[in-house]
Amino acid sequence: MIMSRIEARRDEDTVAAGSLVDRLLGGLPPEAVLTDPDVTASYAHDMASFCPAGSPAVVVLPRTVEQVQHVMRTATALRVPVVPQGARTGLSGAANATDGCIVLSLTKMDRILEISPVDRIAVVEPGVVNATLSRAVGEHGLYYPPDPSSWETCTIGGNIGTASGGLCCVKYGVTAEYVLGLDVVLADGRLLSTGRRTAKGVAGYDLTRLFVGSEGSLGIVVRAVLALRPKPPGQLVLAAEFASGTAACDAVCRIMAGGHVPSLLELMDRTTVRAVNAMTRMGLPESTEALLLAAFDTTDPAADLAAVGALCEAAGATRVVPAEDAAESELLLQARRMSLVALEAVTGTTMIDDVCVPRSRLGELIEGVERIAEKHRLTIGVVAHAGDGNTHPTVCFDAADPEESRRARESFDEIMALGLELGGTITGEHGVGVLKKEWLAREIGPVGVELHQAVKQVFDPLNLLNPGKLF
Incomplete structure (x- = not known):
């Protein structure tokens, strides 16, 4: 009897999947609809550890706004969840699939639609790679500042979804400050335009900022109007070695208090420096406890x-x-851009934290991470956008060792708790996703959670868009 019920359920699932695929093919070309389980499994998750991922029913790769609208109308009609994805370089599980979902990969929507030197804007589709945009606007004497370490592969849509930052944020700010307007396909397939392409504009609520950092939970970004700056002169970098992370953080405080505006101010601890050397043979100074890069x-x-x-x-x-x-x-x-990849190579698995604290408390965080690493007998490398107070303590561990994995997770949580104690936030640029859902609730409190859920209900009443993320 039990086996009969299981077989019947499987038959129902097969029929449902077939109906879903048939409906999708009604508005998408066959090559844009992927159903091979081996292929769809490769779209199941991003680069985060300790984040559950389900099995998608289908992966779709639209090329037009109309095709995205068709996907969302189909999803609404059949009550199928949709998980939007870019290049899956994220570090919080925000792009992880749920069982039976449609994975909506936007990587084929990769056109730069306009670059205007007069208006200093670019109009792009979400699948445009960050580095591709940077090089394209550079040919016009312009500059798109947000530059995550994964800029050679990450997409603008993903950057918008997680409100990502990068090395240059200390001077130029984060993604949210460069998104002027958006075209967004809503859960029911309607197309919403927000924001503007003018230098100024305050009409209505700032819905554009609401979508930036929403991790695909409110709508699907299909076009973005981005602000540009004049291309700056080439930068020069200084490397300073310190006998302790605390001393390096003191230097950061002196630099910022002195009114200096570096184009980047980055910190790598001894563990990170050695990991980068091991991977790249760059010959960075391994005798230092902290290496500060200023440009x-x-x-x-x-x-x-x-x-x-x-x-x-x-x-x-x-x-x-x-x-x-x-x-x-x-x-x-x-060398700095290679830091996280190099730390991952130390043991094969990492948990990358993303705690941001006031610059004045940066030294306390560094000291606290050292204590946590010693307590849990783990290697934790720290690399940081020091000028922003945004640190990435990276826990290196053997995922095949259950005991070590447990200690890794505990140390990760203790670092987040420490960040909140120091007046900081659980994420400066990587987002919440699955990894930090519990911690988001702690940071924003019950009233904040209630209002977040109310906003979600307005835009996505059926809870189809990236369910299970954020809260």
Whole structure:
């Protein structure tokens, strides 16, 4: 009897999946609808550890707004959840599939529709790769500042979904500050346009900002109007070595309090430096406990670096080395961009935290992470957008060892708790997704959760868009 019920349920699931695929094929070309289980399984999750992922019923790869609308109308009619995805470079499980869902991959919508040097805007589809956009606008003497470490592969749609940041945020700000307007397909298939393409505009509620960072839970971004800046001069980088992370954080405080505006201010601890050397053979100084990278893209970067170098020495830097040229500067930046990949190679698995604290409390966080690593007998490398107070403590562990995995998860949670105690936030740029749902509730409180849920209900009353994420 039990086996008969299971077989009957499987038959029902097969019929339902067939009906879903047939409906999708009514408005999508066959090559845009993927049903091979081996193929669809490769779309099940992003790059985050410890985040459950289900098995999608189908993966669709639309190329037009109309095709996205068709997918959402079909999903609404059949009450099928939809998980929007970009390049799946995320680190919080926000792009993870749920069982029986439609995975809506937007990577084929990858056109740059317009670049306007006069209006200083770009109009793009969500699948445009960040680095592709940066290079394209650079040909017009313009600059799109947000640059996550995964900029060579991550998409603008994913950047918008997670409100991502990057190395240059200390001077230029995060993704949210560059999104002027959006076209969004709502859960029922309607098309909503928000924002503007003008330099100023305050008509109505700022729905554009509401969608930025919503992790695909309110609508599907299909077009974005992005603000651009004039392309800055090439930057020069300074590397300063410190005998402790605390001393490096003191230097960060001195630099910011002194009114300096570096184009980046990044920190790598000893564990991270050694991991990068092991992977790249770059020859970074392994004797240092903390390596601080500062850069300026001003008209006289050498003078700015000299001033910052003096502040680093006053904070106890054991060595300060300005890059001699752009090539040496780029080498240092490449080392920083490789940090998270290099740390993952230490044990094969990492949990990457994303705690952001006030700059004045950065040293306390670094010290706290050291204590947590010692307590749990784990390797935890720290790399940080130090100028923002945004740290990425990265827990390295053996996923095949249940005991070590347990300690990794406990240390991850303790780092988030420490960040909140220091007046910070559980995520500065990676998003909440599945990984930090419980911690979002702790940060925003019960009233905040209630209002988030109310907003979700307005845009997605059937809870079809990326269910199970955020809260």
